[in-house]
Amino acid sequence: MRIALLGGTGDIGQGLALRFARDTDHEVLIGSRDPEKAREAVDDYEAELEARGVDANIKGFKNGMAADRSDIVVLSVPPYHVGDTIESVEDSLDAETILVTPAVGMKGDEDGLHYHPPGTGSVTELVAERAPDEVPVVGAFHNLAADALSNLDTDLDLDTLLVADDDDAKETLRNLTNEIEGLRALDVGPLANAAEVESVTPLVINIAKYNTDLHDVGVKFQ
Amino acid sequence: MRIALLGGTGDIGQGLALRFARDTDHEVLIGSRDPEKAREAVDDYEAELEARGVDANIKGFKNGMAADRSDIVVLSVPPYHVGDTIESVEDSLDAETILVTPAVGMKGDEDGLHYHPPGTGSVTELVAERAPDEVPVVGAFHNLAADALSNLDTDLDLDTLLVADDDDAKETLRNLTNEIEGLRALDVGPLANAAEVESVTPLVINIAKYNTDLHDVGVKFQ
Numbered sequence: 001m002r003i004a005l006l007g008g009t010g011d012i013g014q015g016l017a018l019r020f021a022r023d024t025d026h027e028v029l030i031g032s033r034d035p036e037k038a039r040e041a042v043d044d045y046e047a048e049l050e051a052r053g054v055d056a057n058i059k060g061f062k063n064g065m066a067a068d069r070s071d072i073v074v075l076s077v078p079p080y081h082v083g084d085t086i087e088s089v090e091d092s093l094d095a096e097t098i099l100v101t102p103a104v105g106m107k108g109d110e111d112g113l114h115y116h117p118p119g120t121g122s123v124t125e126l127v128a129e130r131a132p133d134e135v136p137v138v139g140a141f142h143n144l145a146a147d148a149l150s151n152l153d154t155d156l157d158l159d160t161l162l163v164a165d166d167d168d169a170k171e172t173l174r175n176l177t178n179e180i181e182g183l184r185a186l187d188v189g190p191l192a193n194a195a196e197v198e199s200v201t202p203l204v205i206n207i208a209k210y211n212t213d214l215h216d217v218g219v220k221f222q
Numbered sequence: 223m224r225i226a227l228l229g230g231t232g233d234i235g236q237g238l239a240l241r242f243a244r245d246t247d248h249e250v251l252i253g254s255r256d257p258e259k260a261r262e263a264v265d266d267y268e269a270e271l272e273a274r275g276v277d278a279n280i281k282g283f284k285n286g287m288a289a290d291r292s293d294i295v296v297l298s299v300p301p302y303h304v305g306d307t308i309e310s311v312e313d314s315l316d317a318e319t320i321l322v323t324p325a326v327g328m329k330g331d332e333d334g335l336h337y338h339p340p341g342t343g344s345v346t347e348l349v350a351e352r353a354p355d356e357v358p359v360v361g362a363f364h365n366l367a368a369d370a371l372s373n374l375d376t377d378l379d380l381d382t383l384l385v386a387d388d389d390d391a392k393e394t395l396r397n398l399t400n401e402i403e404g405l406r407a408l409d410v411g412p413l414a415n416a417a418e419v420e421s422v423t424p425l426v427i428n429i430a431k432y433n434t435d436l437h438d439v440g441v442k443f444q
Contacts, residue, residue: 111414115421157444161429187432188425192333196425199337203410203418207383207443210409220442221429222379 001176004070006031006063006085007077009041012102015149016074016141017045021056022152024179028058031066033088038062052152068092072100072176074141079103079123086130095134098169101127102141104201112209113202117195124163124194136169138162139191140177143200145208145216156182158218161197165190186221223398226292228253228285228307229299231263234324237371238296238363239267243278244374246401250280253288255310260284274374290314294322294398296363301325301345308352317356320391323349324363326423334431335424339417346385346416358391360384361413362399365422367430367438378404380440383419387412408443 003020005013008030020028030045032038038060049056067073067089077085082103086093093099103123107116120126124139131137140162148154160177162185164170170187177185188197204217225242227235230252242250252267254260260282271278289295289311299307304325308315315321325345329338342348346361353359362384370376382399384407386392392409399407410419426439 109414111412112410114415115418161425186429186436188334188428189432190333192331193336193428196337196421196428199418199421200425203383203422204443206410206415206418207408210411214408214443217443220444221426221436221439222442 001072002027002029002070003072003074004029004031004066005074005076006066006089007075007081008032009037010076011146011150012141012144013076014041014045015144015146016076017058018048018150018152019180021045021049021058022052022054023181024176026176029066029070030058030060031063032060033063035060035062048152064089064092067097070097072098074100074102075127076102079105082123082127083130086127090132093132093135095136097135098172099127099131099135099137100140100173101137104142104198106202112206115199115202117198122194122198124198125191128191136164136166137191138164138169138173139194139197140173142198143204143219145204145218148216148218156180156218157220158182159184159186159220161186161188163188163191163194163197223294224249224251224292225294225296226251226253226288227296227298228288228311229297229303230254231259232298233368233372234363234366235298236263236267237366237368238298239280240270240372240374241402243267243271243280244274244276245403246398251288251292252280252282253285254282255285257282257284270374286311286314289319292319294320296322296324297349298324301327304345304349305352308349312354315354315357317358319357320394321349321353321357321359322362322395323359326364326420328424334428337421337424339420344416344420346420347413350413358386358388359413360386360391360395361416361419362395364420365426365441367426367440370438370440378440379442380404381406381408381442383408383410385410385413385416385419
């Protein structure tokens, strides 16, 4: 399969690009609003992978072109860019493209970060609302610490939580996620269950803030 | 120390009673609105512990008497009974008593359970609002599966998340929690961070619903 990481020059995009490229045979496309920035990121990721003996297969494109060429499109952009990123690529999405959203709305104060969902109830449901009707949407990768994901020296032993209304799309994402070493995909049901999944992201950041021995923390259900 | 489990005849109370009695030297008091019901539960718990060679030190009382005798008072009651339980024992609470709340507001539909906090933002903050001002409140034990906790054959390897505005009370609870075998207490900061902690409870229940190989699931941050 081809996986497009829109906003793939950002931190969660970087981590997913490196892990997909190292652990799977799928082709990774980095998307950006600026294709030059995408290609620069690709150079960095390939250098990182080559240093570890991995012959990487990554390419950089403008977001729309990356989406157009891909079976799976990951919206690895900040939550406030989700709407305009979907708008900019919607002609490249169809019933055969799975749209994946890891974004979470949060706001911070002196105590820590707090879950701050949009009016739809969750960013995941906002994506489903904004995407063309026929495009299957899967919420995934919300609770992974970007730094741990991006550091290939870190052995993961973490869960990632999937929500989707389309069972086939969810199953595809489950298999894809399980190909990343040390990641386990768990099913959390339909998109309506996304808020509790997204809430874990401010929680893990608060845990890292208040426990000096826990950085870049993720979660495992057992 | 003396630990009162108000509503200690219920499922989370049972689990905490058995684990505290087996793994620590603290004295466990079971509280109930009906002292006869408390004493019946004590008989059950003691039988369960004696079958495992544990000489248990548990007593049963009416809620107010259990609270009056204890250093730590755990409100192991459903969220809709939190307010009236505090009211019924408030004369027994003072600055030397730590009030602990594991309750979470949830509502369910066909998709699963959803976090449903009261207007204060979380049940933990509701408890702090209803308790006498001088009583330190700690949110703890929200995300433990009652069945796993109550089954002493289950070896735990789980985290429990603490929120409190009173650092001394939080430290006392941290030490107490860490005495239970296989439980690790993590600090999540002040009471204002309780909502994201409580949200994990419907999430773990949804995970158990949608993943056939995961029952009575808890959480570990790593």
